[in-house]
Amino acid sequence: MNNCHFLFHRHACIRYQVKGEGFPLVLLHGFLEHLGIWESFSDHLSTHFKVISIDIMGHGWTRAARKIFTVEFSASLINDLLSYLHIDRCLMAGHSMGGYSLLAMEELYPEKVAGMCMFHSIPWGDTAERKQQRDQLIHLIREGKRSLLVQQHLSSSFAPENMTRFAAEVERAKNIAMESDSTELISAIEGMKIRKDRTFVVESTHKPILWMIGEKDAYISKEKLLEVAQKTKNGKIVLLPHSGHMGFIEEKEKSAESFMWLYRQVLQG
Structure with a gap:
């Protein structure tokens, strides 16, 4: 990918990309x-924002010498990169x-976070x-069956009708999924398994939170997530009727427009 940069810091290598101004x-x-998964979406957003995309620990070309990549460690590296920039x-x-x-960033480095978007994401552990399901993923990776894992993952990521409609994007997502190092992926999975419940973070903050929820998301309980989202003090819920778990591809324009609410809330705050 073009215009990618690397920060070597604290025995870690962080890949990132910057687009636009604002x-x-x-x-x-x-x-x-x-970070390549955002390419089209970040192009769209870069007309209004300075968009920084980052390879999270265990994925892409971000590397660190650790057996488990906790979300707290990931947040610390993101914070370091923001300070560097x-x-x-x-x-x-x-x-x-x-x-x-x-959410780990919001808990540990709240001064850096002006507003949040939980894009097909959950706050609970x-x-x-x-x-057990994550252990099964680790088993598939160690057995050399990563292509099967990727195929299963993507078949549940997009709404069924979008697998054909966005065939090129599905194929690109497949290629991206195969690019990360297997050992690094396992470290990331282990970190996700032990992350704590951060529902208290979203329920206690007065910062704006944008909740992007796919009506056809096979990975998330919409009812449970809505129950949490409705309790946030300054939240906006955007339901994507034609999306599974990949709304920034499946409904790109509507998703991008929703970010302007987040920005307006920060300006008003």
């Missing part, structure tokens, strides 16, 4: 993705797994059943 907006991708305050959006690091 108020900073940080994009944190989901599981089996890297002289960004004191920003909007931050986390897609699925990226939302876990976002893993259930025993979900941890």
